[in-house]
Each structure stands twice: as C-alpha cells, then as structure tokens.
Amino acid sequence: MGMVTKPGFYAGKFRKAGQFDGSGEGSQTVTGDTPPDVAGSGDGGADLDAMTKDELIAEAERRGVTVKASDTKAEILAALKA
Known part of the structure; x- marks a missing residue:
C-alpha cells in the first residue's frame, strides 16, 4: 500500500511512521493526511541518508x-545505493 504515516499494525507487522508497509507499492499513503506525492514515490526517491537503520x-x-540485521547502517546504505 505504501508508506505508513501513523504507527500501527499493517499486514500483521508493526510499522512506525515513515516505514513502508511491505507491499512494494510506495506510491500510496497508508493512513493519515499526507498526500501520496509527499509520502513516497516508490521509485527509490526516499532520502536514504535520513533513515534509521530499521x-x-x-x-x-x-x-x-x-541485508543482515547485523550489517551496519553504512553497509545497508551501500547495498541500497549499489
């Protein structure tokens, strides 16, 4: 469905605001008042450097x-930018 704007359970997993709901369709907002064009385009345009490791x-x-949970934030960033 897209990026979560309010924390809660989505598809059986708890997601924090700003996380993707795991559906792979980043062009729609899951909940909240943020318009879809602000929530994320789904094309990798997210500001990776501003994201937390999770x-x-x-x-x-x-x-x-x-990626592995034991990877550092820098290693995960490198894998995503490759």
Whole structure:
C-alpha cells in the first residue's frame, strides 16, 4: 500500500511512521493526511541518508535487497545505493 504515516499494525507487522508497509507499492499513503506525492514515490526517491537503520532494513526488504540485521547502517546504505 505504501508508506505508513501513523504507527500501527499493517499486514500483521508493526510499522512506525515513515516505514513502508511491505507491499512494494510506495506510491500510496497508508493512513493519515499526507498526500501520496509527499509520502513516497516508490521509485527509490526516499532520502536514504535520513533513515534509521530499521527503516533502511525495511526499505531493503521492500526493494528485494539482501541485508543482515547485523550489517551496519553504512553497509545497508551501500547495498541500497549499489
């Protein structure tokens, strides 16, 4: 469905605001008042450097990039930018 704007359970997983709901369709807002064009385009245009490690792991999962929870934030960023 897209990026979560309010924390809660989506598809059986708890998501924080700013995380993707895991559906792979980043062009729609899941909840809240943020318009879809602000929430995320789904084309990787997210500001990766501003994301937390957990958000980067979720983004990697959404993109199908393999990362480990033990990877550093820098390693995850490098994998996403590759």
